[in-house]
Amino acid sequence: MKDTVQFQLSPEEAKQEERIKARIQKELSWTGNQDFYFKWKRRSIDARKQAIRINCTFEVVSDPSEFSVLEPFHEQNVQGANPVHIIGSGPAGLFAALRAIEQGLRPVIFERGKDVRSRRRDLARLNRDMILDTESNYCFGEGGAGTYSDGKLYTRSKKRGDIHRALELFVHFGADPDILVDAHPHIGTNKLPQIIVAMREKIIECGGEVHFETKVVDFDVQNGKVNSLRLEDGKTVQTEHVIIATGHSARDIFYLFRNKGLALQAKGFALGVRIEHKQELIDQIQYHGRLNDDFLPPASYSLVTQAENHGVYSFCMCPGGIVAPCATGEGEVVTNGWSPSKRNNPYSNSGIVVAVLPEELGDRNDPFVCLNFQKEVEHRCWAAAGKTQKVPAQRLVDFIEGRVSKDLPETSYKPGLVSVDLNQVLPDIIAKPLRKGLVDFGRKMKGFMTNEAVLHAPESRTSSPVLIPRNEKLMHPDVEGLYPCGEGAGYAGGIISAAIDGMKIIDAIALGLSSEVGE
Ligand SMILES: Cc1cc2nc3c(=O)[nH]c(=O)nc-3n(C[C@H](O)[C@H](O)[C@H](O)COP(=O)(O)OP(=O)(O)OC[C@H]3O[C@@H](n4cnc5c(N)ncnc54)[C@H](O)[C@@H]3O)c2cc1C
Structure with missing residues (x-):
C-alpha cells in the first residue's frame, strides 16, 4: 500500500507525531489497527489568516521499503575521459x-x-x-x-x-x-x-x-x-x-x-537598497502578533508593486540574517544578505529593488549600458560613504521624507554605515520608484514603514546586466x-x-x- 494524503494542521499539531498519525488514519478512513509508516512529502505555511495553518502532504506506506528513494549520484571514474x-x-x-x-x-x-x-x-x-x-x-x-x-x-x-x-x-x-x-x-x-x-x-x-x-x-x-x-x-x-x-x-x-x-547584449536588471528591520517586528506582522514562537520559523516576506512605471520588489529576503559587503572591485560598495541555518540573528534583511531596462539607461544596443549604470551607482555609493567599505544609509521614513537621519540604529552590517540622503546618492530613476514602492509596501504590511528600519545602499548585483x-x-x-x-x-x-x-x-x-x- 502506498498513498499520499494532504490536510492542514495548526503549527503545534504539525510537530506532534501522534496527531499526524491520527489525522492520516482519519483521512484514509481506517478504523482498524493497520500498521503504517509516513513521511513528509511537502510542507508550507499559510499565514494569510489569524489562525495560521501548515499545509501538510505525507507519503503513507504499509512497509518502509515502499517509500520513494532519492536517485543516487551516479559516480564513475572519468580519468582519461573527454x-x-x-x-x-x-x-x-x-x-x-x-x-x-x-x-x-x-x-x-x-x-x-x-x-x-x-x-x-x-x-x-x-x-x-x-x-x-x-x-x-x-x-x-x-x-x-x-x-x-x-x-x-x-x-x-x-x-x-x-x-x-x-x-x-x-x-x-x-x-x-x-x-x-x-x-x-x-x-x-x-x-x-x-x-x-x-x-x-x-x-x-x-x-x-x-x-x-x-x-x-x-x-x-x-x-x-x-x-x-x-x-x-x-x-x-x-x-x-x-x-x-x-x-x-x-x-x-x-x-x-x-x-x-x-x-x-545589454540585459535589464534591478537595483536598489537592502532594508533591515528587527526580525521580531517581521514575525509580529506576518504571524499576526505571535512572538517567539517555537512552532514557526522566523518569518519572511515577498513584496511586489508597480511604481512610476517600474516594477519594485523585494529580493533575496533573509530572515534572521546579516547584511554583507559584497563588492568585488576597488572603488565600489555593494550589499547583499545571508543567514545561518537557524536564521536566529535579531535582524531581517531584504533587497528592495527597481527593475530597469537598457533603453531607459541609454543606447539599448550598447551591451554595457546597464553594466555602466551599475558601476556608476556602486561608485557613487562608495564615494558618498567615505571611500571605504562603509555604506551610505538612511532610516526608512527619513528616506521617504527626504531628510538625512540624525543618527542610525545599530545594524548587522559589520563595516559600518554613514548617514546620507540616499535620494541624493541614488539616481532618480531608482530613488523615485523606490520611495513610492516602499510606501506601498508599508500599506501592505502594517508596521513595515518604521523609522527603525534602515536602508543600506546599493543592492546592485541582483542579476547580470549583460547577456552572453x-x-x-x-x-x-x-x-x-x-x-x-x-x-x-x-x-x-x-x-x-x-x-x-x-x-x-x-x-x-x-x-x-x-x-x-x-x-
Ligand atoms: C551574499 C549573497 C547571498 C545570496 N543568497 C542567495 C540565496 O539565498 N539564494 C539564491 O538562490 N541565490 C543567492 N545569491 C545569488 C547566488 O549566489 C547566485 O545566483 C549564484 O551563485 C550564481 O551562480 P553561478 O555559478 O552562475 O555564478 P557564481 O556563483 O557567481 O560563480 C562564479 C564563479 O566564477 C569564478 N570566476 C569568475 N571569473 C573567473 C575567471 N576569469 N577565472 C576563473 N574563475 C572565475 C568566481 O570566482 C566565482 O566563484 C546570493 C549571492 C550573494 C553574494
Whole structure:
C-alpha cells in the first residue's frame, strides 16, 4: 500500500507525531489497527489568516521499503575521459562538474578565488578591517556567490524535475533532506561550505580536477572553434569544450568578449537598497502578533508593486540574517544578505529593488549600458560613504521624507554605515520608484514603514546586466565549443537555476559528442 494524503494542521499539531498519525488514519478512513509508516512529502505555511495553518502532504506506506528513494549520484571514474573545462566553481560550474561525471566526461574546473576555508579568512578581514581582496570575497571563491549566502533554494524556474534533481544532489552531499519537503527550503551559511567541499572532494575522487587561485584571462579561437584557454600565470590549456560559468561579478569576462569582437547584449536588471528591520517586528506582522514562537520559523516576506512605471520588489529576503559587503572591485560598495541555518540573528534583511531596462539607461544596443549604470551607482555609493567599505544609509521614513537621519540604529552590517540622503546618492530613476514602492509596501504590511528600519545602499548585483548569447546548441553563436552558462551569462537568477543551467549545458555537450560518435 502506498498513498499520499494532504490536510492542514495548526503549527503545534504539525510537530506532534501522534496527531499526524491520527489525522492520516482519519483521512484514509481506517478504523482498524493497520500498521503504517509516513513521511513528509511537502510542507508550507499559510499565514494569510489569524489562525495560521501548515499545509501538510505525507507519503503513507504499509512497509518502509515502499517509500520513494532519492536517485543516487551516479559516480564513475572519468580519468582519461573527454575533458570539459569549466571556468568558475559557483553552483553553475559545480553542478556542471557533477553532471559531467554522471555523463562520463572529465570536469576540469578553474576558479580564480580560494578554497572555502581560506576564503572565510578573507571575508573576516573584509568585515573587520574593510580590506577587500578582489579575487577572494563574497562573490569569488569556491562555491561562487552562493557559498556564504542564505542558501535559499527556491526558484521561479518551472522545471520541477530539474529542480528536484538539483535539491537531491544537495542532499546527497550533506544538506538536510527537509529541503526536499519545505516549500521555501534554505541551507544557511554555516552549512553550505561543507556541502561545497564534499562536492569538490567527490569531483576529484572521480578523476576530475579543481584548480583554485587560477584565473582564466583569455581564450583562443581557431576556425570558429575554441582551441585553448590562457591562465593568468601564462600557461595555456588545450580545449574543445569550455563552460563560462563566471557569475555576474566577473566584469573582466564581459570585457574579454567585447575585446575579441564576440556578440554580447545589454540585459535589464534591478537595483536598489537592502532594508533591515528587527526580525521580531517581521514575525509580529506576518504571524499576526505571535512572538517567539517555537512552532514557526522566523518569518519572511515577498513584496511586489508597480511604481512610476517600474516594477519594485523585494529580493533575496533573509530572515534572521546579516547584511554583507559584497563588492568585488576597488572603488565600489555593494550589499547583499545571508543567514545561518537557524536564521536566529535579531535582524531581517531584504533587497528592495527597481527593475530597469537598457533603453531607459541609454543606447539599448550598447551591451554595457546597464553594466555602466551599475558601476556608476556602486561608485557613487562608495564615494558618498567615505571611500571605504562603509555604506551610505538612511532610516526608512527619513528616506521617504527626504531628510538625512540624525543618527542610525545599530545594524548587522559589520563595516559600518554613514548617514546620507540616499535620494541624493541614488539616481532618480531608482530613488523615485523606490520611495513610492516602499510606501506601498508599508500599506501592505502594517508596521513595515518604521523609522527603525534602515536602508543600506546599493543592492546592485541582483542579476547580470549583460547577456552572453547562445544558440540552439547552447554555444556562443560566434564560437563553437564555448558555452555561456549560469547567472553571469544571463541564464539563471539564483543558486538552483544556476545549478540547473550547469547540468543542462553538460547534457548538451554529451548529446553533441554522442551524435559525433554516431556519424
Ligand atoms: C551574499 C549573497 C547571498 C545570496 N543568497 C542567495 C540565496 O539565498 N539564494 C539564491 O538562490 N541565490 C543567492 N545569491 C545569488 C547566488 O549566489 C547566485 O545566483 C549564484 O551563485 C550564481 O551562480 P553561478 O555559478 O552562475 O555564478 P557564481 O556563483 O557567481 O560563480 C562564479 C564563479 O566564477 C569564478 N570566476 C569568475 N571569473 C573567473 C575567471 N576569469 N577565472 C576563473 N574563475 C572565475 C568566481 O570566482 C566565482 O566563484 C546570493 C549571492 C550573494 C553574494
